[in-house]
Amino acid sequence: MSTVRVERTDDGFRAVNGRGGEITIGDSTDEAAFTPVELLLAAVGGCNIVSVEPLTAKRGHRLVRLAMDVDAEKVERNLLGPVTVTYDVEQPAGDERAEEIFKAVAHRVHERACTVSRTLAEGTSVTVDA
The missing domain is CATH 2.20.25 (N-terminal domain of TfIIb)
Incomplete structure (x- = not known):
């Protein structure tokens, strides 16, 4: 827990x-x-990046730069629309496969490994015990 x-x-x-x-x-x-919304966006980014970095490096393709922007707009006063993760990477010089490996890992992490992204995509209930 x-x-x-x-x-x-x-x-x-x-x-x-x-x-x-x-x-x-x-x-x-x-x-x-x-803000709480910024924390949510940071959680999406953090969850993805802490898995993408070691998995890409483990495959022998450590990226020179690995960063991302995580964006969402409010579609209602108290509701966010879709969350977009945009990676900012620099591939190692002379590494012809780094981009292919990075993209495969990033998509796999988002779809299968990142608890935060998967929870948002699947939806989960939030209960209050006041």
């Missing part, structure tokens, strides 16, 4: 995981904090 504690602090809000990692949460007026 994965659990994150979200709590109000003197300065706003924070999320803390069981290992002690924490991140500040705010609204769009708080320049130093992630």
Whole structure:
């Protein structure tokens, strides 16, 4: 089971995981904090990239640069439309297969391995116990 504690602090809000990692949460007026929507997009990107990088490297094609942009627009006041992941990569010089391997791995990770992307695509219920 994965659990994150979200709590109000003197300065706003924070999320803390069981290992002690924490991140500040705010609204769009708080320049130093992630909004909840930005955290969702970061979760999609993070879930994909932490699997793509080692799987590509394991196949002998470590990319020079591996980054991505994750975008979504609100289609209603409280609903996001489709999420788009756009990779920004630089292939190793002289590696003719790196692009092919990267693309295959990236698609496979998105379709099969990334829990966050799969959960969003499949839909899941969220319950509140108040």
